[in-house]
Amino acid sequence: MKEKILIVEDEFIVANDLKIMLVKAGYQVTGIASSVVQARKLIGEKRPDWVLLDIMLKGDLTGIDLAWELRELQLPFLYISANTNQTTLEAVKATHPYGFMVKPFRERDLIVMLDIARYRFDQEKGAFTALPTATENQEIEGIIGTSPLLQDVIEKIKIVAPAETSVLILGESGTGKERVAHAIHDLSLHKSNPIVVVNCAALPHSLIESELFGHEKGAFTGANALRIGKFEQADNGTIFLDEIGELPLDSQVKLLRVLQEKEIQRLGGNKTIKINVRIVAATNRSLEKEVAEGRFRLDLYYRLNVFPIQLPALKERREDIEALSLYFLKKYAASARKNVSAISASALEQLLQYDWPGNIRELEHLIERNVLLAKTTEIEKFDLPSPASNPVQMISGQMKSMEEMEKEHIMKALETCDGKVSGPGGAAELLKMQPQTLYSKMKKLGIKQGYN
Structure with a gap:
């Protein structure tokens, strides 16, 4: 049975072009509405499966107003609009559409976007429970935790x-x-x-x-x-x-x-x-x-x-910190051929209390470093920044942006490495990133590249 689609678009030429594309692709167009009032009437009479929705329509109500009503009716929709300013985008996002197409577009774009929208709608309804999932009870290698x-x-x-x-x-x-x-x-x-x-x-x-x-x-x-x-x-x-x-x-x-x-x-x-x-x-x-x-x-x-x-930040899944720590401990003890097999209760408490701005990567590097430094079979203490020594950084009474903090962090690394970016002892090695990535970030943040 052909899926029925209602077009809500106030420009006749655009609406007619849409109708031709949809009919050619095998859809049934139940009607064209140029206003929210007309759309309501056609929805009641024709009961479409999908609604293609422009934002700016005739009358006092917009497509976004209609979208909220469609949500109440559990009638899936996607937007087709040329209006992409920030205010509109935020209002559009709040209605949770199944797609958004920017005018002008090609016929192929429309059909693919409808396929994507249908996929998202089916997935939301739980239609993928019958997919071939031989992995239902299978653990995923390298993804550790039960939170x-x-x-x-x-x-x-x-x-x-x-x-x-x-x-x-x-x-x-x-x-x-x-x-x-x-x-x-x-x-x-x-x-x-x-x-x-x-x-x-x-x-x-x-x-x-x-x-x-x-x-x-x-x-x-x-x-x-x-x-x-x-x-x-x-x-x-x-x-x-x-x-x-x-x-x-x-x-x-x-x-x-x-x-x-x-x-x-x-x-x-x-x-x-x-x-x-x-x-x-x-x-x-x-x-x-x-x-x-x-x-x-x-x-x-x-x-x-x-x-x-x-993906959640590590501080949002603290119950996984112990399992992750022991996983990395076993991994790096084996690679370093060191007999380090435990983390003390007090050291583990340190890990649980820390906020992990660098997330799992920071935890992994910390465990790797302490395995190499360990003198016994147990890691007894971690050298972590305390909240008092790592306050929220402010500018003129306001919190610094992530870009400002990232710029300061990179400049401190460059200063520590005497301006050297790549190679042994360079800032890229210290920051644990590829040199080209660091160069890219320096360019973006306005850090002069007059370094080795």
Whole structure:
């Protein structure tokens, strides 16, 4: 049976084009409404399965007003609008739509977005309980803990892994986003094929297209040989785009095309290459804010945000700290070939009381360091910053922004390393990040790059 769709759009040409696209794709259009009043009448008479909803309509009420009514009716909807300012975006988000398309768009974009919206709606109703999940009672390697917040993450991983949809992993730095990406791949139908990890923040802007999509020999000065890009390397597998919020807008356009068309074109080439790649992206930024401030494309955000997984900060799952600590203790004692097998009760209490601004990554590095320093079989004490020695930093009576604190932290590291960025004893090593990532952050934060 054809799904019935109501179009709520006050521009006749746009509404008619939508109708033609939908009918061609096999949907039944139950009517076109140019106002909320007309829409209410048609909903009562025709009982559509979905509503395509513009924001600015005829009359005093907007599409957002109607969206709240649709929520009450449990009638799924998605927005189609050219209005993407921050205020509107915040109001749209509050209504929990199943999709948002930006005008103008192509027919293919509309049909794909409807498929995505239906997937999200079905998943919300629990329609994926029948998916092939041989992993129901299976632990996921490297994801440690029993807290309710973590169990919710694990359940989402098991639900989405067998599907083909894109996944967006959200969370603070150090919460384990890459580990979750690997878990999704390992439990997917693509597990026998590669997962290719790309740190978007570490890609030089001038080489992003070449890195992601490859280039032909002679495509530009210095292109002395054919280069296969990350997407081709990940064909029939998974590509993990870490720090996706760092991609510049022109690269976002190319990524959107890959998502829509499932094809790439190497730099300097004229051949279209079909690819079958599962995309998992991650960010520690608020992409809604990035969209509102014009740094991230709204259509790309909704295309990636089909199945979001929010990772909790470590301080929100303190009941997992002991299990994580013992897991890392066993791991690093074995790799260092040291007989360190326990953490004292007082040392464990230190870990439980600390707020972990660096999350799991900070805990892991702390355990690794103390295993190496341990002189007995037990770690008796940790050297952790106390609340008194690590106050909330303020400027003129106001809390510093994350960017200000990050800039200060990097500058202190550079000062400690006498301005050296990369190599042994450099700031990148001290901060435990790739040198290219550090250079990228320095450029973004306005830190002069006159270093080694």
